[in-house]
Amino acid sequence: MPELSYREAVRDALTQAMRRDDDVFVMGEDIAEMGGSMGVTQGMLAEFGPERIRNTPISEIALAGAAVGAAMQGMRPVAEIMYEDFLTIATEQIVNQAAKHRYMSGGQLTVPVVFRTQGGAGWSPGAQHAQQLESWFVHIPGLKVVFASTPEDVRGLLWSSIYDDNPVVFFEHRTLYGLKEEVPEEIEPIPLGRARVHREGEDVTVIATGRLVHEALAAAAEAEKEGVSVEVVDPRTLQPLDENALVSSVKKTNRCVVAHEAVVRGGFGAEVAAVIQYQAFDWLDAPIERVGARFCPMPFAPVMEEWVVPHANDVLEAVYRTVGRGN
Amino acid sequence: MATEIKLPRLGQGMESGTIVKWLKSEGDKVEKGEPLYELDTDKVTQEVEADASGVLLRIAVAEGEVPVGRTIAVIGEQGEEVAEEAKAEDRPEEEGSPGPAREAERERGRAASTNGSQTESAPAERSLDTGAARLKASPLARRIARERGIDLASISGTGPEGRVVAEDVERAAAAPASAAAPAPAAAGEVEARPLTSIRRTIARRLTQAWTIPVFQLTISVDMTRTNELVTKLRAANPDVRITVSDVLAKLSAAALMKHRDVNVQYTEEAILVFPSANIGIAVAAPQGLVVPVISACERRTIPEIAIARVDVVERARAAKLQAADMEGGTFTISNLGMYGVEQFIAVLNPPQAAILAVGTTEDRIVAVDGAPAVRPMLTLTLTCDHRAVDGATGAEFLATLKASLEEPGLAL
Secondary structure, three states, X not given: OOEEEHHHHHHHHHHHHHHHOOOEEEEEOOXXXXXXXXXXXXXXXXXXXXXXXXXXXXXXXXXXXHHHHHHHOOOEEEEEEOOHHHHHHHHHHHHHHHOOHHHHOOOOOOOOOEEEEEEOOOOOOOOOOOOOOHHHHHOOOOOEEEEOOOHHXXXXXXXXXXXXXXXXXXXXXXXXXXXXXXXXXXXXXXXXXXXXXXXXXXXXXXXXXXXXXXXXXXXXXXXXXXXXXXXXEEOOEXXXXXXXXXXXXXXXXXXXXXXXXXEOOOOHHHHHHHHHHHXXXXXXXXXXXXXXXXXXXXXXXXXXXXXXXXXXXXXXXHHHHHOOOOO | XXXXXXXXXXXXXXXXXXXXXXXXOXXXXXXXXOEEEEEEOOOOEEEEEOOOOEEEEEEOOOOEEEEOOOEEEEEEOOOOOOHHHHHHOOOOOOOOOOOHHHHHHHHHHOOHHHOOOOOOOOOOXXXXXXXXXXXXXXXXXXXXXXXXXXXXXXXXXXXXXXXXOHHHHHHHHHOOOOOOOOOOOOOOOOOOOOOOHHHHHHHXXXXXXXXXXXXXXXXXXXXXXXXHHHHXXXXXXXXXXOOHHHHHXXXXXXXXXXXXXXXXXXXXXXXXXXOOOOEEEOEEEOOEEEOOEEOOHHHOOHHHHHHHHHHHHHHHHOOOOXXXXXXXXXXXXXXXXHHOOOOOOOOOOOOEOEEEEEOOOEEEEEEEOOEEEEEEEEEEEEEEEOOOOOHHHXXXXXXXXXXXXXXXXXXX
């Protein structure tokens, strides 16, 4: 089995889809010669040429709109939004156009576009380049939202996103690009809407996304030493959400922690907590704990950034609170 | 507003306690933190402090065994009406809140294992709305209590903020109904003394200890140098009552640190090896044998050990030990030397793997350099859990202890 980094896994999915299918193409800022600001599309220009690896002007609304138009015309564009912070500029096209046309045309149109983007703290990019805005898009009917946490997942999920006939906002995490793991020789598409149980446990379920999946796994290893058995589940697709997997896990453990890097207030974890409390109310033995960033713009100073975003110890403390060992 | 005083859970595994006597009478003023009553548990008899200030309006349970979480008294304002409340929890009440349709829907979602036997008249937590704080219970705990017909109000919560969690309900469900004290036998001159909690615990634990495969090792020690050391320590620390027991605790701890394989506990999965020598001191208290623990004796000086020992022994004799005083021991010393006992075999104090039985120090004629000499001799007998400790391991520990008692400097 080949070993791929998260970055290479994204590139592999794009490359293989483009080799297989002429309708697939990539567009974005500095993605051609430069290979993207995160190096994801490096080398692809040489193989596919400037028609299919298209540099765009520095206008997210323009490139998103062009991608939506191409999708409505039957292409399967993958538009890269350099930082998810810049989704704010493309939001008109994503929310008001991409998400709506299939519905408003009575199904005559589909918009099979993928908006790939990345973000996250951990390398001091400052307040305008480190946000985690996935929950904004979960709120929009007509969009699918993916947040992958491992190389294998990001490859299989991107493949499914490209071939989904609906617009998908596809979140990658900046600090995961270097993460390596062995992946199957052939891409195995991962259906959108299926969670992954990373680790089984008995006492507490941690539902985590993105970078926090790895922090949760570290916390689980630590908790195990103290005799607390933690199950770690990554929904992977935030919309549609694999509610059954999450609820059945919590029905088994009776305790739940939700964890993401985005701020707690209005974060995706709030939605998960609502789903769990409604469907597993009579199974809950402790309040659902939420782990996320503190409610403030991301500081530039590394020590402050470190303090604002959650880490394994924050997950661990939340886990201990659910089993009554907290302070 | 009146506060219901409930029987607290003072340690893990405590299911009930026996109220020995009240230190306040109904109508007395009570300050929060003041001793309120004496409680006898399977570990200790101790005074329990009031957790509210006011007037002791009512004593609901004057004496006898009470399950954890049961209301035993009410503290409130002078003249407040309480008679109803103190009884409220015993009164089952129809649960009115969930509409029938909703309840049916919920029931469909529940595991089939409930056998369909719903008791709709589940004793309700709602009966507590008169004055007492709202009962906190997790949804899961409420469901289990509902399904098994357990009165949540009778359960003391161990979760955050005293919340009743599922484990508390499970424990309550597993506990047998509180046993009434056996009636005294009327026949002849035999006096039947009801078992106290502590006596029951002694019986249970020592019976359990009897099932463990053990062996004993006996060794005699020349106490000349240790006695000299005690004399010097007393001179140097006139305020502290230093005894041979303290030197024994210190040197045992040092020997345990050298032979860590004795400072262990056997479990089904693993041998637990402890980093510190927490030495239990068997104390004959009026209510029965108790074993308070002096933690980390390897890090304490002999005078420090003496201070700690005097403290716990005095409190043991006054029946004022707390449950925490008796937790965490890794090795026990039982000393009957003061009664002139020459040597004896101590029964293991599970889960600890070893216990040292200390006899009296007496002048005996021993051979020294080929000639008879009179020396103060002490006989030590070590009982070991053979599942965790082998004979040679125990013997090496004992040899080290003997050598350091005969020349305390060796323990440095």
